[in-house]
Amino acid sequence: MSKRSSAKFKLDRRMGENIWGRPKSPVNKREYGPGQHGQRRKGKMSDFGIQLRAKQKLKGYYGDVTEKQFKKAYEEASRMKGDTSQNLIGLLEQRLDMIVYRAKFAPTIFAARQIVSHGHIRVNGVKCNIASRRVKPGEVISLGSKAKEMALVMEAQSLAERDIPDYVTPDGNAAVTFTRVPTLDEVPYPVKMEPNLVVEFYSR
The missing domain is CATH 1.10.1050.10 (Ribosomal protein S4/S9, N-terminal domain)
Structure with missing residues (x-):
């Protein structure tokens, strides 16, 4: 990591x-x-x-x-x-930490990477702690049993500042399916x- x-x-x-x-x-x-030079006019x-x-x-x-x-x-x-x-x-967008962030399992991309590296994420039911792992369309990303109770995850799911994009389909509060690779204009x-x-x- x-x-x-x-x-x-x-x-x-x-x-x-x-x-x-x-x-x-x-x-x-x-x-x-x-x-100290931050307010200078930029050339x-x-x-x-x-x-x-x-x-x-x-x-x-x-x-x-x-x-x-x-x-x-x-x-x-x-x-x-x-x-x-x-x-x-x-x-x-196919990176595992990014899907975790898009699914609102973490409030920031940095927190998403930490959740993955600490072993709280499952890919098709199998634990994965590699943040850069590429997720393929059709794969299911879910939270481990401990992660469901984490304050960080609960905070992320209540955030109003962003929505889950169309290419990540929620299945309840603890799992999502990555449906397709998005284009630039689909990424929020x-x-x-x-x-x-x-x-x-x-x-x-």
């Missing part, structure tokens, strides 16, 4: 956007960047800077996955048929994501 190396909300402030759509985000109060960004920023935002949204994992997902997406940017989103991002710029960044 990759360990988060910096405060998660620092990314929000660096991007100037509330990338997870959380009510606690500091961007809701201060839209400028962190640090025009280069094409490379725009692409890098798009990559940092998308990578950060998925729980700051490691550069190695993220690049591997891009390389796999580029080998697949069809639009590479759509393929990349599809692969990222709170802010605009630009995977086409990420593809440009890596294909330079």
